[in-house]
Amino acid sequence: MELQIENLSKKYSSEKYGLRDFSIKLENGILGLLGPNGAGKSTLMKIMATISKPTEGTITLDGRNVITDPNCIRKVIGYLPQDFGVYPNLTGYEFLRYIASLKGIGGPNLRTKVMQLLEAVNLTDASRRQIGTYSGGMKQRIGIAQVLLNDPKVLIFDEPTVGLDPHERVQFRNLISELADECIIILSSHIVSDIETIADQVAIMKQGRLITKGFQPDIIDLVANKVFEIYIDKNNLPAFKEENLVVNTIRRKDNMLVRFISEQKIDQAVTCNASLEDAYLFLTKN
Amino acid sequence: MNKYRSIIKADYLQRTRSYIFIITLLASAFAAYSFVPDDNAPYSTVRIGNYVGYNNAAWIGHVTAIMTSVFLWVVGFYIVNNGIRRDGETGVGPIIASTSISNYAYLFAKSLSNFLILLTITGVTILIALGLVIYRGQEYTFNIVQFLMPFLLVTLPGLFCLSVLAVFFEVVFGNKTNLLNILFFVLFLFIVAITSASNNPNVIWFDVIGIKYLTDQLALFVSSNIPNGEHEISVGFIIDGSNKPSHFLFEGSHFSLFYILSRLLWIGTSLGLLAISAKLFNRFESKRKKPSKTKKSISAEALEESNNQKIKLAGLSKTSTDYSIxxxxxxxxxxxxxxxxxxxxxxxxxxxxxxxxxxxxxxxxxxxxxxxxxxxxxxxxxxxxxxxxxxxxxxxxxxxxxxxxxxxxxxxxxxxxxxxxxxxxxxxxxxxxxxxxxxxxxxxxxxxxxxxxxxxxxxxxxxxxxxxxxxxxxxxxxxxxxxxxxxxxxxxxxxxxxxxxxxxxxxxxxxxxxxxxxxx
Structure with a gap:
């Protein structure tokens, strides 16, 4: 399967763009979307999920235009929005049956499949309870389960790990890994470590534009030999921040350990292995 | 005083900056226009037996005040009865609850905000009524006291009570909007029934809407000035058919101290109701139906186990497509x-x-x-x-x-x-x-x-x-x-x-x- 996005823009007013001239080509595998708030990640995902229309550009799925014929992708899409709700009076089981009906899923095995998915997200015990009684994490897991109802070929996860505890995040990562061979998966997150662990490729966005896209090592290479650590006095930190791109500070007893990115090495600074987070901060802050 | 002003202003702006409010104002303007029919209209709104008044300031003021009171009691409650609920839904509620504002102050500000909304609508009807005095006036003495007093003594106190009642209902019934709407409907029918069924003058003490005194005054005026005239009063949109009403010159009502006291009493009662509401108000404390399962701390072993746990997607049952509705x-x-x-x-x-x-x-x-x-x-x-x-x-x-x-x-x-x-x-x-x-x-x-x-x-x-x-x-x-x-x-x-x-x-x-x- 091939999903091609070409020159996609979403314009809210003459000055304000949600997305600007965005192009990317995706095949099976996991693409992690990184970007600060307002970068356009959710806007892009909403357009891909056909619940929002772009002002310019096209999206094609195996050559079929998704913008003019949204139903062609709706049959094979699984979408987990960033902010979603549920009907509190329905049980977890009933809610999944409802979403299955909306997705056009039926047949004698539907009940079994719904129960299997509830088990997969550890909600078997709560399946007969009204969703109004669920915790935030349980609701998020119901959201993940509904994504998989229709054996989707294109999965879109907008901030999927919000509300999940460490245990649940690990399970989610396992799930995604298993799906990646046969599906196109796009997921966004503010948590760089999530993307670092899950995604094959990474796309970094800023102010509605795609800044860079590539495999993780290639993106990390952009800041190779530019990441350093240095101990400095606490009082010197504000001045240091003005001259360097500080990515992290750790308080010590008498001073501070500062991780920063610089073109030139400073005296007493130690060169460090660059990470995706360093590259992300370098690209979005510069 | 500042805290009241801030809450009222924010609440008022939030509510009035909506399409629904603009539509409500337009509908109110249209309704106010229809409250004073011209001579050729096939209906009348306030009619005493076979009589209606000539369109002068006193008559138009009385008719519009009566109709506005009824109209706003019918729909006003449904316009304003979501102020507290909306604070809860938008997440502003818990922030307010964490401040030092007292329950009474918060609910009083909400009531005043409700009142201000209803006052805005009343303002529109007064302006339209004023226009109608000029446009449809049949008698040119402009008695401003008799034009405005019905609004001041009947409509406004009634709307203040309604504003507080909306807050009280919201506090008591919370998110049970079905129950809240229906109980108000029943209460309204009850008030209309007891005030229209009885001829006892003491019934005005029970008439929170306040129109009973005005309709009695109109009936008294007709019976005093037209000896053989019927004085059974009808309020609403009354289709006249071929039975066109005769006209009389209405000069105004006498607002007794007794009546003014009854209106002040209703305002006092409303403030009492507000005090009860303040006692009952839960400050947006939500009740969960059942506790969800307690999260345990994650040990390294558990994380390791999670890492190894695979969801068997390949084993998921195959389903077929079914696009029936x-x-x-x-x-x-x-x-x-x-x-x-x-x-x-x-x-x-x-x-x-x-x-x-x-x-x-x-x-x-x-x-x-x-x-x-x-x-x-x-x-x-x-x-x-x-x-x-x-x-x-x-x-x-x-x-x-x-x-x-x-x-x-x-x-x-x-x-x-x-x-x-x-x-x-x-x-x-x-x-x-x-x-x-x-x-x-x-x-x-x-x-x-x-x-x-x-x-x-x-x-x-x-x-x-x-x-x-x-x-x-x-x-x-x-x-x-x-x-x-x-x-x-x-x-x-x-x-x-x-x-x-x-x-x-x-x-x-x-x-x-x-x-x-x-x-x-």
Whole structure:
């Protein structure tokens, strides 16, 4: 399967763009979307999920235009929005049956499949309870389960790990890994470590534009030999921040350990292995 | 004082910056215009026996104040009864609760904000009335005291009480909006019944709306000045037919100290009610139905185990495609049925039985409209729940959401409405009145299509609740123009009107949903 996005823009007013001239080509595998708030990640995902229309550009799925014929992708899409709700009076089981009906899923095995998915997200015990009684994490897991109802070929996860505890995040990562061979998966997150662990490729966005896209090592290479650590006095930190791109500070007893990115090495600074987070901060802050 | 001003201002701006408020103001202006009919109009609004007053400042002031009081008591409650609930829904509530503001101060500010909203609407009606004094005036002495006093002594205190009552109901009933709306409806009918049934002057102590004293004054004026004149008073939109009223020159009312005290007493009572509300107010403390399972701390072993745990997606059962809307209708029906408290089904059962035993015409004109009105929140959630519960992103990214989901919602709503009407349908079938059967079916389609259409267009339930309340009220009063059920009018031509109305509303519902989705 091939999903091609070409020159996609979403314009809210003459000055304000949600997305600007965005192009990317995706095949099976996991693409992690990184970007600060307002970068356009959710806007892009909403357009891909056909619940929002772009002002310019096209999206094609195996050559079929998704913008003019949204139903062609709706049959094979699984979408987990960033902010979603549920009907509190329905049980977890009933809610999944409802979403299955909306997705056009039926047949004698539907009940079994719904129960299997509830088990997969550890909600078997709560399946007969009204969703109004669920915790935030349980609701998020119901959201993940509904994504998989229709054996989707294109999965879109907008901030999927919000509300999940460490245990649940690990399970989610396992799930995604298993799906990646046969599906196109796009997921966004503010948590760089999530993307670092899950995604094959990474796309970094800023102010509605795609800044860079590539495999993780290639993106990390952009800041190779530019990441350093240095101990400095606490009082010197504000001045240091003005001259360097500080990515992290750790308080010590008498001073501070500062991780920063610089073109030139400073005296007493130690060169460090660059990470995706360093590259992300370098690209979005510069 | 600053804290009151800030809360009132924020609340007022939040409410008035909406389409629904602009529509309410336009509707109020139109209503105020219709309160003072010209000589050739086929109806009158306030009539004493066979008499109405010449259009002068005193008469127009009295008529407009009476009609505004009734009109705003009918719809005003539904306009303002969500101030506290909205704070809870938007998440502002818990922030307010964590500040030092007292319950009484917060609720008092909310009441004043409600009052300000109603005052704005009243202001529009006063301006229109003033215009009508000039435009339709038949007698040119402008008695400003007699023009304004009815508003000051009748309308405004009544609206202040209504503002506090809305807060009290919100505090007591919280999110049980179904119950809240219906109990107010019953309370309003009760107030109207006791004040219009009794001729005892002491009844004004029970007349929170305040119009009883004014209507008594009008009747007294007619009986004093026209010795043989009838002085039974009618208020509402009264179709005159061929019975055109005669005119008399109204000079104004005498507002006794006794009456002014009664109005002050109602304001005092409202403040007392506010104090009770402050005691009962939970400061947005939400109650969870059941505790969710306790999260345990994650040990390294557990994390390791999670890492090794694989969800067996390959083993998931294979399903087939099924694009029929029947499963959707079933779930929509279940969602409709699950709305509101369980005990309320006892009330519905009583209504169901009443439709079996009431005289047929009464069941058609009063029983069924009331029973359907009791489900107002059920109908109102049909097309608004996606927005209210935030499920829209799931739902509108599925296969053909408009054609399939909207059709399912229509079917489910109509099916439930007809189930409520079943006793009446059976009785009409038994007596062979098939046209009435059709009219009820068309009424159900019109009602459901209108609820869906208005829910989508106005992105909420409020407009539908207000309009449905007005329609139900007028049907019960015998107002033929609101007759969506064909209980007051019949014949092939009216059937054609009903069919056209249903089809237009269904078409509009689909167009509205399409438009709403394209702007998502």
């Amino acid at each position: 029947l499963p959707l209708v079933k779930t929509e029906l279940k969602l409709l049925l699950s709305y509101g408290p369980k005990w309320f089904w006892l009330v519905n059962l009583a209504g169901f039985i009443a439709l079996l035993v009431m005289p047929l015409n009464t069941a058609h004109q009063i029983g069924l409209p009331v029973l359907w009105f009791l489900q107002v929140n059920r109908w109102a959630t049909l097309s608004t729940k996606e927005k209210h519960f935030g499920t829209g992103s799931f739902i509108f990214s599925t296969y053909k959401p408009i054609q399939r989901l909207l059709s399912a919602q229509l079917f489910a709503g109509i099916l439930l409405a007809l189930t409520f009407a079943l006793p009446l349908l059976l009785r009409f079938a038994l007596v062979g009145e098939t046209s009435n059967l059709f009219e009820i079916v068309l009424g159900a389609i019109t009602l459901i299509a209108f609820s869906i259409f208005s829910g989508i267009i106005f992105s909420g339930k409020r407009f539908f609740e207000i309009v449905f309340f007005i329609i139900t009220f007028f049907i019960i009063q015998g107002g033929g123009f609101a007759d969506y059920l064909g209980c007051l009018q019949s014949g092939h031509s009216y059937l054609f009107v009903q069919i056209s109305m249903s089809l237009i509303l269904i078409f509009l519902a689909f167009v509205a949903r399409n438009l709403a989705l394209s702007k998502y």
